Amino acid sequence: VQLVESGGGLVQPGGSLRLSCAASGFAFSSYAMRWYRQAPGKERELVATITSAGDSTYYTDSVKGRFTISRDNGKNTVDLQMNSLKPEDTAVYYCNARRNSKYDYWGQGTQVTVSS
Numbered sequence: 001v002q003l004v005e006s007g008g009g010l011v012q013p014g015g016s017l018r019l020s021c022a023a024s025g026f027a028f029s030s031y032a033m034r035w036y037r038q039a040p041g042k043e044r045e046l047v048a049t050i051t052s053a054g055d056s057t058y059y060t061d062s063v064k065g066r067f068t069i070s071r072d073n074g075k076n077t078v079d080l081q082m083n084s085l086k087p088e089d090t091a092v093y094y095c096n097a098r099r100n101s102k103y104d105y106w107g108q109g110t111q112v113t114v115s116s
Contacts, residue, residue, distance in 0.1 A: 001025035001105050003095045008110030011085055015114070019080040021095030021107055029053075029073040031099055035080045037091035037112075044094070048080060062088070085114045 007019040019035070032051050038044040048069035049058040057069050066085075071078040078095060095107040 003097060003105055003107035005093065005095050005107045005110040008093060008112045010113045010115065012116050013086060013114055015085050016081070016083045017085065017112060019082065019093055019095075019110060019112070021078045023076045023078070023095075023097060026097065026103070026105065028076040028097070031097040031103070033069075033071055033078040034096040034098065035069060035078075036094045036096055037089075038094070038109075039088075039091040042091075047093070050078065082112070085112075087114045090114050 002024045004022045005019060007017060009017060011017050030052055032049060034049045035047045036044050037047050045060065047060055047063055048067055050069045050071050054071045059067060066083050068081040069078065082089065090113050092109040092111050094109045097105045
């Protein structure tokens with residue numbers, strides 16, 4: 001099983017980034033997918049969720065209207081489009097695939113830094 005995130009980097013406040021997560025080794029289309037983030041000194045928090053079919057999404061309040069999660073079950077990828085970025089969005093962003101406590105996979109994370 002592999003989840004490989006990409007697309008992180010340094011961006012100015014108000015800018016945009018698109019994170020991507022490439023999945024392999026499991027039945028991707030059967031899993032809800034999530035993006036989490038963890039800022040220095042803080043607990044990991046759930047940012048966005050998309051159902052296995054891609055027909056429903058959830059966002060934490062702080063990113064609603066700015067971030068969009070999407071998936072392509074044909075390519076086994078899940079993306080997070082991040083617009084109007086703020087310094088408080090600075091964190092390591094992680095891709096997660098979970099069916100239950102037994103089938104719970106994580107990527108290695110990608111750093112997002114929002115700074116002028």
